[in-house]
Amino acid sequence: MNWPATERHHLTSAPGGLALVQELLNTAPACRPGPAALPDLLADGALGAAQEWADGAVRGWARETGRPDVHLVLADEDLPKLRCLRDQVRRALAAGDRSGAAVRFTSAPVVVGLAGDGTLTVEPEGAGARWLASAVLAEALLAQASGVWRRLKICRNPACATAFYDRSRNNSGVWHSVRGCGNAAHLRACRERRRVQEGAADSSVEL
Incomplete structure (x- = not known):
């Protein structure tokens, strides 16, 4: 798997190094119907799962960023x-x-270098969580500078809270899955409107 935390949500990753930020966000637990709830990949006592995730995420980051x-x-x-x-x-x-x-x-340290072609590079520094913090914050900074940071979003469904990259033309997406979380939200809203309408009808008095 290229991006293990994001792919377990059946999502396409964000472009370039921003995918590492999305990956970190998607290590969080998420509710799913039935027994398919997704666990926290960074939970205490789950060092093996965390290391497996980190191995895949760092490989993906290295590949995407050269x-x-x-x-x-x-x-x-x-x-x-x-x-x-x-x-x-x-x-x-x-x-x-x-x-x-x-x-x-x-805060996390980074190394800013000047490449032979005159371009600036930002390299993570440190070890363990410190290196990941350095890499994640550096990629967030680069994404803000390039204007794509605003397309990284959190699904509006609180039980889901999946991080997704909004590829809509006008950057208007709010659900990581329109068919899943989007349809569920619309169904809840429809049921609530019907309940309110029925309650209003029951309380009306004929003159």
Whole structure:
């Protein structure tokens, strides 16, 4: 799997290195009908699952950005740090949707280099959760500079909260799946309107 956390939602990844940010967000648990709930890939006590995810995500990032393979080793103490980063990135996307208050990010070091062709490069630094934080925040910064950050969104269904890349022409998507979360939301709204209408009819008094 190229992007294991995102592909378990049957989604196409965001372009380039932004897919790594989407990957981190999609490690979160998500509700599904029946027994198909998706677990938290960064849960305490799930170091094996977290390492397997990180191996795939870092390979995908290296391939998409033209970097050499990175051997990243996670430890138990990295998991709460990564969950904290995940929550901060999620709040940052929500703040952008509201055009509201700023979100204080975890800081992480990066190395800015000058390539032979005169282009600037931003390289992650550190190990474990620190390297992932460096890579994720660097890709978020590059996405903001290129204008594609606003297309990375969180599904409006609170039980789902899947991170998806909005490829609609006018950037108007709000559901990671129109057939799934979108239809379910429309059905709930329709049932609520019907309930209100029936309640109003029952309470009417004939004169």
